[in-house]
Amino acid sequence: MTETIALTPERLEKAKEIIARYPEGKQKSALLPILHLAQEQHGWVSPETMDFVADLLSIQPVEVYEVATFYTMFHLEPVGKHVIEYCRTGPCCTMGGEEVYAHLKDKLGIEAGETTQDGLFTVKEVECLAACGWGPCFQIREKYYMHLTNDKVDEIIEELSK
Amino acid sequence: MAESIKILTGNFDVPGIEQLDVYRKNGGYAGLEKALKQMSPDEIVEEVKKSGVRGRGGAGFPMGMKWGFLAKPEGVPRYLVCNGDESEPGTFKDHYLMMKSPHLLIEGMIISSFALGANTSFIYVRGELMYVINILEKAIAEAKAAGLLGKNILGTGYDLELVVQPGGGAYICGEETALLESLEGKRGNPRNKPPFPAVKGLYQCPTVVNNVESISTTPWIVLNGGEEYAKVGIGRSTGTKLISASGHVKNPGVYEIELGLPVEEFIYSDQYLGGIRDGHGLKAVVAGGSSVPILPKDLILKTAAGEPRLMSYESLSDGGFASGTMLGSGGFIAMDETTCIVRNTWNFSRFYRHESCGQCSPCREGTGWMEKVLYRIEHGKGNERDIDLLVDVAKKIEGNTICPLGDAAAWPVASAIRHFRDEFEWHVKNPEAATKKGAVYQPELSLA
Numbered sequence: 001m002t003e004t005i006a007l008t009p010e011r012l013e014k015a016k017e018i019i020a021r022y023p024e025g026k027q028k029s030a031l032l033p034i035l036h037l038a039q040e041q042h043g044w045v046s047p048e049t050m051d052f053v054a055d056l057l058s059i060q061p062v063e064v065y066e067v068a069t070f071y072t073m074f075h076l077e078p079v080g081k082h083v084i085e086y087c088r089t090g091p092c093c094t095m096g097g098e099e100v101y102a103h104l105k106d107k108l109g110i111e112a113g114e115t116t117q118d119g120l121f122t123v124k125e126v127e128c129l130a131a132c133g134w135g136p137c138f139q140i141r142e143k144y145y146m147h148l149t150n151d152k153v154d155e156i157i158e159e160l161s162k
Numbered sequence: 163m164a165e166s167i168k169i170l171t172g173n174f175d176v177p178g179i180e181q182l183d184v185y186r187k188n189g190g191y192a193g194l195e196k197a198l199k200q201m202s203p204d205e206i207v208e209e210v211k212k213s214g215v216r217g218r219g220g221a222g223f224p225m226g227m228k229w230g231f232l233a234k235p236e237g238v239p240r241y242l243v244c245n246g247d248e249s250e251p252g253t254f255k256d257h258y259l260m261m262k263s264p265h266l267l268i269e270g271m272i273i274s275s276f277a278l279g280a281n282t283s284f285i286y287v288r289g290e291l292m293y294v295i296n297i298l299e300k301a302i303a304e305a306k307a308a309g310l311l312g313k314n315i316l317g318t319g320y321d322l323e324l325v326v327q328p329g330g331g332a333y334i335c336g337e338e339t340a341l342l343e344s345l346e347g348k349r350g351n352p353r354n355k356p357p358f359p360a361v362k363g364l365y366q367c368p369t370v371v372n373n374v375e376s377i378s379t380t381p382w383i384v385l386n387g388g389e390e391y392a393k394v395g396i397g398r399s400t401g402t403k404l405i406s407a408s409g410h411v412k413n414p415g416v417y418e419i420e421l422g423l424p425v426e427e428f429i430y431s432d433q434y435l436g437g438i439r440d441g442h443g444l445k446a447v448v449a450g451g452s453s454v455p456i457l458p459k460d461l462i463l464k465t466a467a468g469e470p471r472l473m474s475y476e477s478l479s480d481g482g483f484a485s486g487t488m489l490g491s492g493g494f495i496a497m498d499e500t501t502c503i504v505r506n507t508w509n510f511s512r513f514y515r516h517e518s519c520g521q522c523s524p525c526r527e528g529t530g531w532m533e534k535v536l537y538r539i540e541h542g543k544g545n546e547r548d549i550d551l552l553v554d555v556a557k558k559i560e561g562n563t564i565c566p567l568g569d570a571a572a573w574p575v576a577s578a579i580r581h582f583r584d585e586f587e588w589h590v591k592n593p594e595a596a597t598k599k600g601a602v603y604q605p606e607l608s609l610a
């Protein structure tokens with residue numbers, strides 16, 4: 001069980017470095033960065049992972065739960081290998097987003113919030129990603145994909161399906 | 163108009179400018195050298211005051227004045243926190259700045275931290291921009307290795323640690339007290355004010371929060387003097403501003419403009435947006451991020467009094483809520499006549515409902531109601547009372563909440579109805595026509 005919860009030795013080392021950058025007694029400030037680290041490793045943040053993080057920071061588990069549920073970047077359920085988060089906000093829609101996103105969902109055969117049966121893709125709707133003039137856009141993990149068109153979406157999906 | 167002055171972006175197109183050696187070869191860190199070796203902290207604050215530079219995060223509060231308010235009790239640490247949360251729809255200028263020239267922000271952070279007497283400072287960046295956070299962290303490591311950060315910077319005895327903090331996906335964390343809560347590892351619930359951050363901010367210590375773009379002006383101000391900065395721009399809108407433009411324009415992107423540039427020139431000149439996409443005409447503009455009132459073409463190009471509208475704090479707000487708007491964060495969204503204002507307003511109201519932290523009932527309930535009613539109208543199920551209901555709900559939110567997100571949610575709705583009421587009425591009276599795919603209200607049809 002623990003290998004699906006704990007951080008790898010390298011990430012644990014990184015977590016300790018992160019904790020050390022805040023003033024004495026303010027280690028709770030490390031919570032968001034460490035949740036990101038945990039999600040980077042496991043793909044999502046499970047209740048067990050949250051307990052592990054609480055332990056690491058010597059805070060109550062509930063302090064982690066209330067934070068992980070507030071911020072939309074944390075996936076609280078298992079997700080596909082590639083999580084496609086597309087911007088549904090005004091400017092991206094003005095730039096042609098609605099059509100491109102409909103094409104994306106058609107192509108994968110799923111709605112926003114769902115995962116393909118092969119577990120390869122999850123599609124999520126998110127709000128403005130601060131790339132308005134370069135829209136429509138989505139992000140997959142750290143990478144931004146901008147100036148999207150239907151053709152570009154096809155290419156990206158094909159590339160990631162390999 | 164002549165090539166306008168570039169205070170921030172002058173060397174952004176130099177290949178490799180994100181690297182320390184290239185940044186330095188192009189004049190980078192000269193401001194820092196001057197600040198640390200030739201100036202006292204108070205002298206720097208004085209220059210920033212003289213520059214008249216106003217906060218670029220949205221509210222436009224004079225930066226030097228804010229710095230002057232910072233409490234300085236003996237033995238208590240002070241903090242500088244840079245706001246790189248950038249989540250206001252239409253705004254992507256800080257993203258651009260940090261990605262292109264991380265050392266500009268870092269240099270500004272060191273100068274500003276020195277001026278304020280901070281020894282640990284934070285750059286809070288929205289978590290979605292993890293790739294930008296990595297760029298910043300790499301640049302910080304470079305600066306540290308070169309003795310520009312850490313202990314005894316440039317041999318002057320000044321120490322500074324700079325931490326980049328990721329957010330977790332929450333627009334509300336751009337509000338400065340929510341940001342501080344988030345930085346403390348909590349939910350991003352805005353705090354009641356007072357106390358203001360200048361007295362009790364991060365970890366209950368005196369804190370200054372400034373936007374990425376605001377802080378990035380300090381190297382230039384230190385090098386050239388506040389008076390020189392104040393010569394750029396117009397009136398109380400001194401300096402330059404990054405404008406991030408999106409929507410139906412030929413050249414969307416980020417532009418550094420001198421404040422005072424006519425809106426018409428900004429939209430139609432090839433040097434800037436290059437006009438509206440081929441074959442279409444401008445319908446409306448949201449000039450300063452989704453929170454500011456939307457204006458129809460006539461009122462964005464000219465004030466109600468017929469004066470040319472300028473890209474400045476004063477000119478854009480000329481006419482108040484009746485006929486003006488705000489410069490805000492500089493998120494400039496242009497919409498052509500294919501845009502359905504009702505749909506766009508619904509989209510924005512969904513954003514605010516999603517982003518309300520839920521602490522105050524007028525905001526929590528009001529944003530939910532507005533979204534529901536707008537959804538109804540947009541989807542052909544509205545009635546005429548709904549339009550007044552929206553105006554009423556917007557009014558009840560405004561001014562009745564802990565933080566300005568409530569107002570930010572109310573203004574787009576109130577202004578859309580103020581300026582495009584006939585379009586809302588067309589929707590409720592012609593649900594069938596209005597819900598056809600791509601259907602957009604045409605004023606000339608309504609006469610029939």
Ligand SMILES: Cc1cc2nc3c(=O)[nH]c(=O)nc-3n(C[C@H](O)[C@H](O)[C@H](O)COP(=O)(O)O)c2cc1C
Pocket residue numbers: 216217218219220221222223225245246247248249250333334335336337338339371372373374376377565566567570
């Ligand atoms: C809902 C809300 C969101 C905000 N988002 C941002 C933001 O993303 N970036 C920012 O700099 N300021 C934002 N602000 C303004 C900040 O509260 C604060 O005024 C600003 O960071 C101060 O910096 P400045 O004076 O340099 O502009 C926001 C305010 C509100 C009410």
Ligand code: SF4
Pocket residue numbers: 334351352517518519520521522523525526563564565566567568
């Ligand atoms: S106005 Fe809205 S976002 Fe701001 S504190 Fe109240 S509920 Fe939260």
